[in-house]
Amino acid sequence: AQKVTQAQTEISVVEKEDVTLDCVYETRDTTYYLFWYKQPPSGELVFLIRRNSFDEQNEISGRYSWNFQKSTSSFNFTITASQVVDSAVYFCALSEGNYGQNFVFGPGTRLSVLP
Amino acid sequence: SAVISQKPSRDICQRGTSLTIQCQVDSQVTMMFWYRQQPGQSLTLIATANQGSEATYESGFVIDKFPISRPNLTFSTLTVSNMSPEDSSIYLCSLTSHTTGTDTQYFGPGTRLTVL
Numbered sequence: 155a156q157k158v159t160q161a162q163t164e165i166s167v168v169e170k171e172d173v174t175l176d177c178v179y180e181t182r183d184t185t186y187y188l189f190w191y192k193q194p195p196s197g198e199l200v201f202l203i204r205r206n207s208f209d210e211q212n213e214i215s216g217r218y219s220w221n222f223q224k225s226t227s228s229f230n231f232t233i234t235a236s237q238v239v240d241s242a243v244y245f246c247a248l249s250e251g252n253y254g255q256n257f258v259f260g261p262g263t264r265l266s267v268l269p
Numbered sequence: 270s271a272v273i274s275q276k277p278s279r280d281i282c283q284r285g286t287s288l289t290i291q292c293q294v295d296s297q298v299t300m301m302f303w304y305r306q307q308p309g310q311s312l313t314l315i316a317t318a319n320q321g322s323e324a325t326y327e328s329g330f331v332i333d334k335f336p337i338s339r340p341n342l343t344f345s346t347l348t349v350s351n352m353s354p355e356d357s358s359i360y361l362c363s364l365t366s367h368t369t370g371t372d373t374q375y376f377g378p379g380t381r382l383t384v385l
Contacts, residue, residue, distance in 0.1 A: 189374065197359060199312075199376040245311060249374070257302070257374060259311045 156181045158248050158260035166266045167236050175231045175263045177246030183207075188222065188229045189247040193262070199245075205229065236267045271296055271366040273377035281383045282352055289348045290380045292362030297342035302363040303335070306379070312361065318345045352384045 157180040167173045179188065190202040203213065205222050213220050217234045233240055243262045250256040272295040282288050292301065303315040316324040316337055324337040338346045349356050359379040366373050 191376075197381065198378045199361065201373060201375060204373050247374075257314060259313075261311045 156183075156186075156248050156250055156256060156258050158246050158258055160244075160246055160260040160263045162263045163261070164264045164266070166268060168268050169238060170235050172232060172234050173236050173265065173267075175233075175244050175246075175265065177229045177231065177260060179227050179229065179246070179248045181248060181250055183250045185250075187249040189249070190220065190229075190231050191245045191247065192242045193245065194242040202231075233265075236265075238267050238269055241265060241267045271298070271364055271375045273362060273364065273375060275360075275362060275377040275380050277380060278378065279381040279383075281385060283385055284353055286352055287348055287350045288352065288382060289346050290360050290362075290382075292345045292347070292377055294343050294364055296366075298364045298366075299342070300365060301339065301345045302374075303337065303345075303347045304361045304363060304376070306359040306361065308357065315347070315360075349382065352382075354384045357382055357384045 159178045161176055165173060184207065186207045188205045192200040192202055203220055210222050210224055212222065219232045221230045229246060243264045245262045246260040248258050274293045276291045280288055299319060301318045304312045305315050306312045314327050315330045315335055316326045318324045318337045318339040320339045320342050326332060334350050336348045345362060347360060359381050361379045362377045363374055366375050
């Protein structure tokens with residue numbers, strides 16, 4: 155069965171620091187999808203990125219970047235120059251198929267960015 | 270991205286009662302999903318709801334406790350039956366949106382349920 159581990163339960167940084175959130179996954183499938191979601195205090199889940207298992211190219215979107223390494227089964231998320239608005243719980247998730255089936259969330263990492 | 274709305278956004282209920290949560294989407298989707306997020310926890314899939322067939326429940330969830338309806342391709346309901354304080358959670362509906370050849374899972378804003 156698939157599994158997602160986010161070893162960091164809580165992280166606190168001071169504004170403008172860079173921070174990396176770790177995600178390690180387990181799956182037996184060769185085709186799978188990895189996701190990151192942000193859940194701010196208001197509670198809604200905000201989609202950040204989707205990556206398929208055949209695309210190891212790292213991605214940058216503004217202050218956000220993602221490092222996908224199949225060799226270590228990791229899909230880490232870095233926020234550069236963090237801001238107070240980045241404070242939220244961040245979830246890494248894994249899907250072993252399309253259409254939302256076999257979709258598993260990690261336990262989440264609570265990020266607090268202090269002014 | 271898909272627009273998903275849920276009603277109610279929050280509710281406080283008495284033990285032993287039932288609550289029906291509605292999920293409306295702005296496009297037709299084959300599969301919708303219901304998740305539960307207990308306080309301070311991650312999300313857990315309750316069931317998959319296909320239009321025109323019975324919902325498929327994950328281990329630990331049963332139809333008698335969480336009956337689901339899926340009358341059409343844009344709407345679904347989840348009922349939390351015979352509630353107890355342990356049912357206090359956020360309940361979220363979700364769908365897979367197919368855009369530009371990729372599939373992404375989107376979530377509704379959630380229904381925050383408190384059972385007294």
